[in-house]
Amino acid sequence: MTTATTTETATRAPSVGTARTRVEGVEKVTGAARYAGEIPFAGLAHGWLVLSTVARGRISALDTDAVLAMPGVLAVLDHRNAPRLNTDFPSMLGMRPDATCAVFQHDRVPHLGWPVALVVAETSEQAREAAESLVVHYEPEPHDTDFTSGRPDAYPLDGFMPAVTEKGDIDAELAASAVVVDAEYTTPEEHHNPMEPHAATAHWDDGRLEVVDSNQGATWVVGDLANLFSLDPAAVRVRSEHVGGGFGSKGVRAHQVAAVMAARELGRPVRVVMTRRQMFTLAGHRSPTVQRIRLGADADGRLRALEHRALSHTSTVYEFVEPSAGVARVMYDADAHRTENRVVRLDVPSPTFMRAPGEAPGSFALESALDELAVECGLDPVELRLRNDAVRGPVSGLPFAGRRLADCFREGARRFGWAGRDPRPGVRRDGRWLLGTGTAAASFPAGAAPSTATVTAHPDGDFTVRIAAADIGTGARTALTLVSADALGVAPERVRVRIGDSAFGPAMIAGGSMGTRSWSWAVKAAAEELRERLALGADVPAEGITVRSDTTAAIGALAAAERHSFGAQFAEVAVDVTTGEVRVRRMLGIFAAGRIVNPLTARNQLLGGMIWAISMALHEEALRDRASGGLVGADLAGYHVATHADVPRIEADWIEDPDPDDPVGIKGIGEIGIVGAVAAVANAVWHATGTRHRRLPISPDRVLAAGAPDA
Amino acid sequence: MASSTSSVITLHINGEKFTLPVDHRTTLLDALRERLTLTGTKKGCDQGQCGACTVLLDGRRAVACLQLAVAAEGREVTTIEGLAEGDRLHPVQQAFLELDGYQCGYCTPGQICSAIGVLREHAEGRPSAVTDDIRPEAGPPPLTAEEIRERMSGNLCRCGAYVAIVEAVTRAAADGATESEEAVA
Numbered sequence: 078m079t080t081a082t083t084t085e086t087a088t089r090a091p092s093v094g095t096a097r098t099r100v101e102g103v104e105k106v107t108g109a110a111r112y113a114g115e116i117p118f119a120g121l122a123h124g125w126l127v128l129s130t131v132a133r134g135r136i137s138a139l140d141t142d143a144v145l146a147m148p149g150v151l152a153v154l155d156h157r158n159a160p161r162l163n164t165d166f167p168s169m170l171g172m173r174p175d176a177t178c179a180v181f182q183h184d185r186v187p188h189l190g191w192p193v194a195l196v197v198a199e200t201s202e203q204a205r206e207a208a209e210s211l212v213v214h215y216e217p218e219p220h221d222t223d224f225t226s227g228r229p230d231a232y233p234l235d236g237f238m239p240a241v242t243e244k245g246d247i248d249a250e251l252a253a254s255a256v257v258v259d260a261e262y263t264t265p266e267e268h269h270n271p272m273e274p275h276a277a278t279a280h281w282d283d284g285r286l287e288v289v290d291s292n293q294g295a296t297w298v299v300g301d302l303a304n305l306f307s308l309d310p311a312a313v314r315v316r317s318e319h320v321g322g323g324f325g326s327k328g329v330r331a332h333q334v335a336a337v338m339a340a341r342e343l344g345r346p347v348r349v350v351m352t353r354r355q356m357f358t359l360a361g362h363r364s365p366t367v368q369r370i371r372l373g374a375d376a377d378g379r380l381r382a383l384e385h386r387a388l389s390h391t392s393t394v395y396e397f398v399e400p401s402a403g404v405a406r407v408m409y410d411a412d413a414h415r416t417e418n419r420v421v422r423l424d425v426p427s428p429t430f431m432r433a434p435g436e437a438p439g440s441f442a443l444e445s446a447l448d449e450l451a452v453e454c455g456l457d458p459v460e461l462r463l464r465n466d467a468v469r470g471p472v473s474g475l476p477f478a479g480r481r482l483a484d485c486f487r488e489g490a491r492r493f494g495w496a497g498r499d500p501r502p503g504v505r506r507d508g509r510w511l512l513g514t515g516t517a518a519a520s521f522p523a524g525a526a527p528s529t530a531t532v533t534a535h536p537d538g539d540f541t542v543r544i545a546a547a548d549i550g551t552g553a554r555t556a557l558t559l560v561s562a563d564a565l566g567v568a569p570e571r572v573r574v575r576i577g578d579s580a581f582g583p584a585m586i587a588g589g590s591m592g593t594r595s596w597s598w599a600v601k602a603a604a605e606e607l608r609e610r611l612a613l614g615a616d617v618p619a620e621g622i623t624v625r626s627d628t629t630a631a632i633g634a635l636a637a638a639e640r641h642s643f644g645a646q647f648a649e650v651a652v653d654v655t656t657g658e659v660r661v662r663r664m665l666g667i668f669a670a671g672r673i674v675n676p677l678t679a680r681n682q683l684l685g686g687m688i689w690a691i692s693m694a695l696h697e698e699a700l701r702d703r704a705s706g707g708l709v710g711a712d713l714a715g716y717h718v719a720t721h722a723d724v725p726r727i728e729a730d731w732i733e734d735p736d737p738d739d740p741v742g743i744k745g746i747g748e749i750g751i752v753g754a755v756a757a758v759a760n761a762v763w764h765a766t767g768t769r770h771r772r773l774p775i776s777p778d779r780v781l782a783a784g785a786p787d788a
Numbered sequence: 789m790a791s792s793t794s795s796v797i798t799l800h801i802n803g804e805k806f807t808l809p810v811d812h813r814t815t816l817l818d819a820l821r822e823r824l825t826l827t828g829t830k831k832g833c834d835q836g837q838c839g840a841c842t843v844l845l846d847g848r849r850a851v852a853c854l855q856l857a858v859a860a861e862g863r864e865v866t867t868i869e870g871l872a873e874g875d876r877l878h879p880v881q882q883a884f885l886e887l888d889g890y891q892c893g894y895c896t897p898g899q900i901c902s903a904i905g906v907l908r909e910h911a912e913g914r915p916s917a918v919t920d921d922i923r924p925e926a927g928p929p930p931l932t933a934e935e936i937r938e939r940m941s942g943n944l945c946r947c948g949a950y951v952a953i954v955e956a957v958t959r960a961a962a963d964g965a966t967e968s969e970e971a972v973a
Binding site for chain 1: 811813814818821822825826827828829830831832833834835837838840867868869871872877881882884885886888890891892893894895896897900933936937938940941942943944945946947948949950951952953954
């Protein structure tokens, strides 16, 4: 068997880079793929969360007796009877856990929609009725959910990057500039809304905890649950085979913790599923932002001053910063350069990572401001960006490990038909529509995090790869199959990749556009070592030969560099200023984003990011009611995401850009699709109408309020 | 088992009969998922806003979350599990698979059932909001990408696989999915 393996490799063409349908595709199109809330358990009980109806205050009483007497009700958990949790530990991503997941620990209510109780019953109908019948008494206190730029209580917050970077004298350079842009941009609160609501089933068996969950990282969830409940991590197992989208929202949340508590209390499996409406307060969100950009340039467009200051909100129980100003630290240099991320604590649910955290809102502001600068300088927006293409990290001074931004612009401009564009706004008509085109640059960090994997050779010549990866729709399972096949020198059909199980050992989450790269690194290392062993002619016993890898040392040895993906975004829009309607007619994104493992799924994922950009530019806005402190219309009818009819035939493509320091050449493509694309749409709306929309979304009411072009 | 709050009902699903007692509050969606282990039909919002629970009721699209199980008695329910013939996928399923008409897969069963409904509605000459000539004698409009997008807009895909979904529905239509759908219904 092993001999056959080695002989085969000599002639085999690589699988990485070839278009492959998803290995779990048949399961997904036939409905056979089971998601977290769908795995059967004998004796399953159903939990339903009860959320607060005040935005701040204390719980004074819960009328649980009446609810316990209702048919089928098994238990009510609240702060009076829930077990105490440990929340003093660093979570996998280096931060403390969001206190929102530490349910039922005290009587304080820090925001509307805070979990105050879990009702458990024999059926979901009984649990729901009982939960909705539970009367909770509050001592309400005045709340403050007012997010405005002038907040005196805002403060700088580091998060994953320093809050403030500064070089040179901004005011002096602005004073010396021939052209200055000084503008404020705002983006609203936005919600992930993966199609699969968060769901978890917890089951205790002889002191061991098993949770079937929908998450972006089994390692992350198993670690947090073990810490929260003060358990030996070896006694906890988290499985998450199919995940119906995450976008940053699927870490440890109230529902898993509540399910674990209830399962221990009742001694039987308990499932807790968030409702769509509950997700709007329990699943995290992207903070609204207010961003002030000041640009100063010479007449030829060369930047002398760049200042990007961003404000976001966080809750009173958790510090999370949306680092919108971070994108300026990568994109453009200037003699004076200043960036700052600040937060203000409000009585709102905790925000969290949401697809391209920082870069998505930050690039809207920065790339809109660049467009304004191009107009002021009388320069083509592509040319302005080429003139300011950074050679080294503007803040770090480090070299870029690949920066093909200019090539992306040249290729994109050629394919989009950018040459000869009339820069004048508000002059192109197609019937009732005003037409315009816009462009913007994109970047997103390319990182890798330590992971472990095992690869097993079986006597029949097949291989099994095990890694605690998560496929949240990225196609990771398929990508890892291709990477493994090449490393082993066999056809992908002979490799079975198993993911989504904490028992497979620690691995990076599906997040930060780092999943596939981090997992591929580990899988390739194990597969190559196994291949070497087999090449020595080892006999494969019945139990197989297994090799384990750990990439901690290799990733730790990476030289410091500015490591990013880049891209150029183009959009054409049609605007009807008499109805306020904005339609995207076409979009093109060209990316330099590392080696593309599977072109079929990569194109889909990049397009998905660009569709998020359409959605963010034109539709998404969670409106917070100042009086109640809650959202207005917190569901998919009130919170609009792009539908089929909003999305034309858009295109995504890439240029060769293998990462020089990654074993497979991967950089990561999960998030860069959204970056810059929002600004490309907004800049196209300016080109169509002559109105600069600095406030998202560019909804019909705002287009109407702006009126018709002066011409 | 019948009482003021529950009844024994018989559902016809994918050509099979299922007799079961249900709480009157039980939706068709929960009956499928929680009682009959037909979990291919997905619950995305449970209030008729996302389309993930789309099934075919007597051959027409319906969201199973807004349908009580007791009201589905006597109707032919087709779910995602009832589309393939053994290992042979329905042409719409095959097109979704080959053209990557999904990402996370959670909206996929609803998208596929909806697409089958769309192809049938189109074949019957039903117009949509973007159909130019809506006179009955005009017949089915050309099944353009714009027509497909309009008709599929009740099915949200948050991953943003819309481009590939429309390509898949277009290919399935060209491959004659309508005829085989009639065999299913």
